[in-house]
Amino acid sequence: MTLPKAQTKPLRFVKGGALHTLHDVPPDRTLLDVLREDLHRTGTKEGCGEGDCGACTVVVGHLQGGKLQTRAVNSCIKLAHSLDGMALWTVEDLAAPGGRMHPAQEALVQCHGSQCGFCTPGFVMSMAALCEQAGAKPLTRESAQQALSGNLCRCTGYRPILDAACQMQLLPPMPLDSPALRRQLKALAQSVAADKAAVAAPAQSTDSAYLAPSTLPELLALRQAHPDAQLVAGCTDVGLWVTKQHRQFARVLDTTRVDELRQVDRYPHHIAIGAAVSLQDAFAALVKDRPQLQSFADRFAGLPVRNAGTLGGNVANGSPIGDSMPLLIALGSNIVLASTRGYREMPLESLYTAYRQTCMAADEVLAYIKVPRPQRAELSRVYKISKRTEDDISAVCLALQLQIHKGKVTHASIGAGGVAATPARARATEAALRGQPWTEAMVRAAMDTLRAEFSPISDMRASGDYRRQVLGNLLWRFWLESHGQIATDIHRLDLELQA
Ligand SMILES: Cc1cc2nc3c(=O)[nH]c(=O)nc-3n(C[C@H](O)[C@H](O)[C@H](O)COP(=O)(O)OP(=O)(O)OC[C@H]3O[C@@H](n4cnc5c(N)ncnc54)[C@H](O)[C@@H]3O)c2cc1C
Ligand code: FES
Ligand code: FES
Structure with a gap:
């Protein structure tokens, strides 16, 4: 049975340099389903659907103090609306316009780090996040092992993949960060804030099926107004209730934008x-x-x-x-x-x-x-x-x-x-x-x-x-x-x- 859901606000994010605006995305739809089923971007794979295999790994980014913070996450258990106002990279977004591969991809090719290839997009994204975060800091085998701790490969074996992760820095860099992206994210943040200010805050935000308050008083008011809304944070437990137990949420209350709680x-x-x-x-x-x-x-x-x-x-x-x-x-x-x-x-x-x-x-x-x-x-x-x-x-x-x-x-x-x-x-x-x-x-x-x-x-x-x-x-x-x-x-x- 499909639950009646209040409408959600448009979901906006920057992907592959372009601003995407999606309408009527249900509050409990996962990012992986949006990517594969709504946007038909099938490079990101679905393996376990429960955060265990890493096939669905994507990189998300947001501005913090003017700096871009990137991290690899599992899209299969991430609710799509949690991405609002952020940047997203999937395996389709890494190669340069001329076709030159990202160092993570090139290194995997050079080190023979892929056989059937099913796990490879996930490994590439974890490696791309590692490369971005390391900058000029030399990569060690230990840091590579840590970065790849959420990715499983059933056929290649990990040695060539770890070799690739350690060697990708030797290739010409291809940063995800750029002044243009930061400008885009700043503009997006301003328009999200302007939308918020333009509405009579509690009434309008109460109408949305995905509530993502940015202050603690706002969160507490919404919690009181909607005790039945599903409270979520990182969704690494709740995401499995959606993908494995097929539970549906008419309304979601997200704590991860609340400044005081971060x-x-x-x-x-x-x-x-x-x-x-x-x-x-x-x-x-x-x-x-x-x-x-x-x-x-x-x-x-x-x-x-x-x-x-x-x-x-x-x-x-x-x-x-x-x-x-x-x-x-x-x-x-x-x-x-x-x-x-x-x-x-x-x-x-x-x-x-x-x-x-x-x-x-x-x-x-x-x-x-x-x-x-x-x-x-x-x-x-x-x-x-x-x-x-x-x-x-x-x-x-x-x-x-x-x-x-x-x-x-x-x-x-x-x-x-x-x-x-x-x-x-x-x-x-x-x-x-x-x-x-x-x-x-x-x-x-x-x-x-x-x-x-x-x-x-x-x-x-x-x-x-x-x-x-x-x-x-x-x-x-x-x-x-x-x-x-x-x-x-x-x-x-x-x-x-x-x-
Ligand atoms: C592959 C995988 C491996 C895992 N490995 C481990 C492991 O090694 N050890 C381990 O302990 N766990 C593990 N977990 C479980 C999970 O990652 C953790 O429990 C995680 O800390 C949950 O945090 P979250 O932010 O994702 O919570 P969510 O899934 O968002 O929420 C979990 C519950 O907490 C409630 N909640 C969240 N925030 C608040 C709040 N501020 N106030 C009140 N209620 C709140 C939600 O309503 C929900 O009921 C694993 C999960 C996966 C998918
Ligand atoms: S599909 Fe396995 S972690 Fe997401
Ligand atoms: S290359 Fe086949 S699962 Fe990794």
Whole structure:
């Protein structure tokens, strides 16, 4: 059954140097469907339709402080209207008018990086974004691997593709950015703003089936007026409800244009991450304070999902196997919910009431995630157990933050994922550790407490027994690492004292 939908405003974006204006695009239509079915641009491929394979990767760009910011995203789970006012590149837009190929394309040819070719447009777009962002900075194999972490190839093998990604900089550059494009985007932004100003704001914007407010008060007013509208951020969860569950939304309320929610603010005692900050930027902010989190950040989905998805979406979605929540719980984070009635703040773990249920009221949104800055003598780690290293969801996730003074645990907070109906705090284990000596015997006792604290279910990712066993093992791993860390620290301190 097709739902009756309010009309949407025209969707405008710059593609291949030309301004496109599309009318009557339904609020829940994906960008991939617009490209392939409406615009008949079939270079972008559809593989999985769920953000997993990268065949549909495109590059989007917007102006930030006058500079063009580009990123690769999955068009199959991106709602088309989220592109309004932006620039878009698909594989058809890269070659120069005379036919000269983009360095990403040319390098793939030279390195024999394509066989059947189905995945190639997606790889080309991820590589083009990498090339654009790197500029003159030399590309490493590691940066290439990161950039291609969301692209799968089933026949060529990754070595020639990675070779191509590393070598594309040796070819004559072909930047996506240009003064002409920036002028176009500026003019487009002005006309979008003028359209907005020309209408009686709340009334007119309320009539649109795709609502993309740019301020928090506007978002809250719309949330109150339309509690039935589907709230979306990066759409990396919601997009699958459209493509896999065939759900339809008569109205969509998009948080990603709200300035206040797109900021990371650093304070002496905490950082406040806006709910609409992308996962990539949010993890960069967390890693700045705690560099040891980098490898965990790199294992959250693949780069196109991290570019589109938000930290707020991960937390609000409330999946028991969501990755950021165990970490945020262990770090002692609070969340701030906002509505036209005001703000309320609570520890993150208090948000969840049951499986995928939260205490958020129908007129509320998640506004900020407040993460404490590192403490002296803090030892923190997060471990993700999944079947694949990259682009996979956790079977079990364990995050720990301990403070150890003179061999005693003075503070312990532990977050766990994949072991209960919601992301959870391991309170019994925390209590078992607090005030105790940080010794092997103590840790072994705490491992038993941790294994007994949860009754995980068995599912396709892992059995309940395995999950329980792994939980304890991860605490053991933490002990071993912390032991090494403490030994290293003591050794370093000794050397400093001797010098
Ligand atoms: C291929 C793939 C790999 C993935 N890998 C991982 C992984 O490794 N680890 C992991 O944890 N997740 C993973 N995910 C899931 C997903 O990417 C994350 O949950 C992501 O953070 C969701 O954010 P979003 O902005 O896309 O949310 P959306 O899909 O836009 O929204 C998700 C939910 O949150 C709600 N919401 C969003 N913003 C707000 C707000 N401000 N206030 C209130 N409610 C809000 C929406 O209404 C919706 O119910 C993966 C997804 C895909 C497609
Ligand atoms: S089609 Fe597979 S990620 Fe989009
Ligand atoms: S070349 Fe065939 S899937 Fe990659």
